[in-house]
Amino acid sequence: MKLSPKISQKVAWIAMWIAGVxxxxxxxxxxxxxxxxxxxxxxxxxxxxxxxEGGILPAIIGTIYLVLLTLAIAVxxxxxxxxxxxxxxxxxxxxxxxxxxxxxxxxxxxIVFGLFGMALFVIVLIGTQSILAGALTxxxxxxxxxxxxxxxxxxxxxxxxxxxxxxxxxxxxxxxTRVVFPAALPGIITAVILCVGRAIEETACLYATLGLSLLxxxxxxxxxxxxxxHLYMLATEMPGDRGALVAQAMGTAVILICMVMxxxxxxxxxxxxxxxxxxGTGSCEF
Amino acid sequence: MSFEITTKDLxxxxxxxxxxxxxxxxxxxxxxxxxxxxxxxxxxxxxxxLNRMNDNIAGVRVEGQVLLxxxxxxxxxxxxxxIRQRVGMVFQQPNPLPKSIFENIAFGPxxxxxxxxxxxxxxxxxxxxxxxxxxxxxxxxKKSALALSGGQQQRLCIARALAIQPEVxxxxxxxxxxxxxxxxKIEELMQVLKKRYTIVIVTxxxxxxxxxxxxxxxxxxxxLIEYDETAEVFSRPKDKRTENYITGRFG
Numbered sequence: 446m447k448l449s450p451k452i453s454q455k456v457a458w459i460a461m462w463i464a465g466v467x468x469x470x471x472x473x474x475x476x477x478x479x480x481x482x483x484x485x486x487x488x489x490x491x492x493x494x495x496x497x498e499g500g501i502l503p504a505i506i507g508t509i510y511l512v513l514l515t516l517a518i519a520v521x522x523x524x525x526x527x528x529x530x531x532x533x534x535x536x537x538x539x540x541x542x543x544x545x546x547x548x549x550x551x552x553x554x555x556i557v558f559g560l561f562g563m564a565l566f567v568i569v570l571i572g573t574q575s576i577l578a579g580a581l582t583x584x585x586x587x588x589x590x591x592x593x594x595x596x597x598x599x600x601x602x603x604x605x606x607x608x609x610x611x612x613x614x615x616x617x618x619x620x621x622t623r624v625v626f627p628a629a630l631p632g633i634i635t636a637v638i639l640c641v642g643r644a645i646e647e648t649a650c651l652y653a654t655l656g657l658s659l660l661x662x663x664x665x666x667x668x669x670x671x672x673x674x675h676l677y678m679l680a681t682e683m684p685g686d687r688g689a690l691v692a693q694a695m696g697t698a699v700i701l702i703c704m705v706m707x708x709x710x711x712x713x714x715x716x717x718x719x720x721x722x723x724x725g726t727g728s729c730e731f
Numbered sequence: 732m733s734f735e736i737t738t739k740d741l742x743x744x745x746x747x748x749x750x751x752x753x754x755x756x757x758x759x760x761x762x763x764x765x766x767x768x769x770x771x772x773x774x775x776x777x778x779x780x781l782n783r784m785n786d787n788i789a790g791v792r793v794e795g796q797v798l799l800x801x802x803x804x805x806x807x808x809x810x811x812x813x814i815r816q817r818v819g820m821v822f823q824q825p826n827p828l829p830k831s832i833f834e835n836i837a838f839g840p841x842x843x844x845x846x847x848x849x850x851x852x853x854x855x856x857x858x859x860x861x862x863x864x865x866x867x868x869x870x871x872x873k874k875s876a877l878a879l880s881g882g883q884q885q886r887l888c889i890a891r892a893l894a895i896q897p898e899v900x901x902x903x904x905x906x907x908x909x910x911x912x913x914x915x916k917i918e919e920l921m922q923v924l925k926k927r928y929t930i931v932i933v934t935x936x937x938x939x940x941x942x943x944x945x946x947x948x949x950x951x952x953x954x955l956i957e958y959d960e961t962a963e964v965f966s967r968p969k970d971k972r973t974e975n976y977i978t979g980r981f982g
Contacts, residue, residue: 536789603826605822605824605826606826606828606829607787608784608787608822608826609822609826609827609828609888609891610828610838610842611784611787611815612782612784612815612819612820612822612892613815613819613838613839613842613891613892613895614812614813614815614816614839614842614843614895615812615838615839615842616812616842619842623838623842624828628829
């Protein structure tokens with residue numbers, strides 16, 4: 446049987462509509478469920494007490510430590526690599542191999558990074574599970590995101606602006622620092638925020654590298670746990686009253702979702718501002 | 732008559748493709764030299780090899796010489812950056828940087844190391860006056876350069892090129908993105924500027940070449956077919972191909 450174009454259009458529209466509604470309902474259902482179950486757990490004490498007393502303060506501090514240290518490692522490295530790839534790398538076999546390597550790295554499961562981090566950073570370099578080992582591992586995990594996103598931002602700077610700068614007697618490096626970098630900055634900030642989101646969300650690469658300590662970390666050589674790791678431990682392994690533990694896990698999940706939502710909102714806000722700025726420039730060039 | 736720029740047997744290749752073939756051109760000091768010809772004839776390539784802007788294109792190869800004040804700009808010890816400080820450039824599309832009007836002018840002097848704010852402000856005023864833009868923007872130097880009209884943007888780009896005090900100004904079809912009124916303003920400006928600078932302009936537009944230039948070169952398929960005083964080229968072309976082009980039989 447052949448459908449008339451009018452009917453097939455109608456059928457397609459209904460199918461898309463149903464798919465859209467299902468996705469929306471799943472999302473609302475999931476977040477709603479976590480919020481309904483988790484919000485009753487939230488209290489000033491929950492945020493400020495140690496884990497042994499049912500709070501999550503050490504996990505919050507651990508998350509901050511890990512995110513900052515990860516950024517301190519991944520941002521300079523990633524930005525350097527992105528600038529090299531976008532501005533200096535010769536078009537050749539080696540460059541395409543490097544680029545292919547970065548693409549592949551982006552698709553490697555995070556547990557593999559965890560295994561690598563344990564073998565290299567924990568066992569060989571540092572000798573103990575610690576924030577430093579966790580952050581080094583996490584930095585490896587977020588590097589492809591950092592490199593690719595900032596490289597795209599750098600490449601999006603119009604060639605006419607580079608030429609304007611070079612024609613005024615600026616060196617290539619002056620052109621990069623004074624023209625290309627400021628124009629690419631919003632995109633680079635987006636890259637950093639995506640990395641922050643990744644570092645907050647990931648657990649598998651930290652499981653064997655961060656140390657799972659219950660205590661509030663005071664040094665990067667101490668073990669710690671992040672909120673997502675804590676959530677995982679609460680849900681699976683902590684001995685004790687299951688009901689109370691699941692309630693705590695839900696509360697932790699609410700905090701996590703809020704953090705991730707905030708970060709995604711920031712990323713979206715910055716990248717849309719960035720896009721409108723690029724379009725704005727484009728329209729001024731006729 | 733002294734020559735500011737002389738090319739000697741200049742060949743330029745993009746990969747396998749030869750864009751310029753044995754071009755010999757003498758650009759006179761304090762005059763306007765127009766390079767005209769159909770699209771793809773090599774006129775822009777020639778312009779961009781005079782200040783080594785072609786260096787940035789992958790696969791480009793230059794043979795022969797470009798002498799600027801007697802010195803080969805492609806000699807191994809010569810720095811392209813230094814050449815571009817002596818030979819300024821204005822592009823086809825106005826390309827102000829996404830900064831304020833003042834910052835656009837100050838960009839060149841700043842990369843050369845000038846930090847003194849008063850001196851930079853003096854240069855900005857002088858350059859904007861020289862580019863006939865001062866009266867229109869003097870009260871809004873902090874405004875984004877992107878907010879200016881196309882014609883104003885192009886005059887800002889000229890002012891910006893003047894701010895580094897070049898000897899030569901290269902203009903790559905500077906009016907092709909502008910309306911007739913803005914074009915007229917820029918053409919008038921060129922007549923004033925040639926008293927202090929040597930100008931080389933690439934143009935698609937024969938009438939423009941005839942109006943503004945003292946010397947005209949006609950390019951066809953990478954070769955300089957004819958080069959003479961503008962009046963001579965347009966009234967008594969020596970080459971049949973030049974005559975065909977200016978009488979509108981092709982191009």
